[in-house]
Structure formats: C-alpha cells, structure tokens
Amino acid sequence: MKVLWNDQIVDESEVKIDLEDRGYQFGDGIYEVIRIYDGYMYMEKEHLDRLWVSAEKIRMTLPFTKEALSERLHQLAKEAGLENARVYFQVTRGTAKPRLHDFPDPKEVPPVLMADIQPASRPTAKQTIGIRAGFVEDKRWLHCDIKSISLLGNLLALDEAKQNGYEEAVLVRDNYVTEASASNLWMVKNEVLYTHPDGNLILPGITKIKIREIAKALGIELKEEAFTDKELLAADECFKTSSVAEIMPIIEIDNQKIGDGMPGKVTKKILHAYIEAVNLSVQA
C-alpha cells in the first residue's frame, strides 16, 4: 500500500519511524481524517485549517504549507487509485534523542508527516438501524479541542462501553454529555437540535460545521447548549457525527430506548441532507 512519508509517496514497507519519534514515545502529535467520496476530498479546507489550529495549540510549526500538504494528499490518493476512501494523516514533533519531556529545538528536530489511505464505504446498514451506546465518565484531559494523537482517554472510554456490550461510548463530564469516543453527539427534543458547545471539552467537529448549515437550511432550531445524561435519556432522538460515521443514529443508551428506539425523523432528514451536500460537492 502506498503511504505519504514527509514529502515522499512510498510503499509502506519503506517507512522507517525512529524508536525515538515523539509521536511513538509520547503521543506528541496531531492528526486529521478526511473522507474521500468519488475522488473528492470532502471539507478538505476545514480539515487542513483545523490541523494548523491543532499545531498552534501544541506549539509546533508545520514544515510545509497547506497547499503543499494538499498536493501530497491528492497525489497519495491518485497513486493509491482509491476514489472512495478515508485518508488519515498525522504530524509528530519528530525524532529527538535522548528521550526528554522537553520540546526539542525545531531547528534540529523536524516534525514527521505520515499519511495513509484506506478504502471506505458509507455506513448505510448501521445508519438504517442505528447503534446502541453506553454512558462512560469523560476522564479525558482538558484540551479535547486539540486533535491530538494522544487518544488513550478516548480508547479507554470506548473499551469500557464495549466491555459493557455497547458499540459506542457517550461521554459524560459532571453530569453533562460532551461527545462520543470519536464523534460529536447530538440530541433532538421537541424538534429542537442540541449539541455541546465548542470549547476545551470536545473536539470542534468538521461534520458539525456542515450540520449547522443543514439545520439552518432545513429550519431546524439548533441550540449549542450542554445537556445532561438524564435529559438525553428523555430525548426524542440521538445521533453522533464524524467524517467517517457521517450521521449515525443512536437508538439506545444503557439499554434505554431513545424515543421509540428507532432512528428519528429529524436525524434521517439531516442525514439525507448531508448526503445531498456530499453529492453536490462531488458533482461541482
């Protein structure tokens, strides 16, 4: 499989990540995941913008321009020959010896870029029936707005939900629902759409940007206000969003039905509008 390694497209067997790479040793790096639909990198600009915001927040200067990175990602997709895919890319703070907590001098230690691309298809089967989730205490750090490769908090939360027989974790901090393990989280109550406001407790999702636009276009009232786990259990509908999951209905949490225990009508309207938006971008 072809991968991007700094400024080269190489076969994955040629990649040499140093043992002292700070991404490998500390999780000292940032990442993005872009969905490609029929050859179109969906919301690419927004993803690249967020990568630069994440870099700034961890005080790392990216050693390439957005244009150069975009060109490399498109080249990777072309050489991989994948039209429907997800491209994962990350930048670590690079290889510093010996291992020290201190940030190395970027003049001596360049960041390391890696990207890989995998086939991806739309999760239509799951979207039709919805998924079951479990509440998990949100014990992550207080920089959840940074799309960091340090994902242990997210992984432990998802594993806790899975150990309890659920497919997803709905994270709760001080009784308020923040998001899911790798998605933003929404509820619908009396036709009003709610989601946790952006800030340091959640990732500002790119899909969330599109949902805002769709809600406005469909005349759905959107309140970016935190809601409690109890309010969520009393909701009419619930769904999660991410570049990969798109809009994914959540029909039960902790074995309690949300609404009638089926994907809700507002959720389905938003999903339909999202796919229409994707198709319009692809055809443009």
Ligand SMILES: Cc1ncc(COP(=O)(O)O)c(CN[C@@H]2CONC2=O)c1O
């Ligand atoms: C913690 C968290 N919240 C929200 C989101 C949704 O963000 P986007 O709408 O920008 O995708 C993600 C994306 N997680 C990516 C998406 O796919 N795999 C990931 O790790 C995430 O990891």
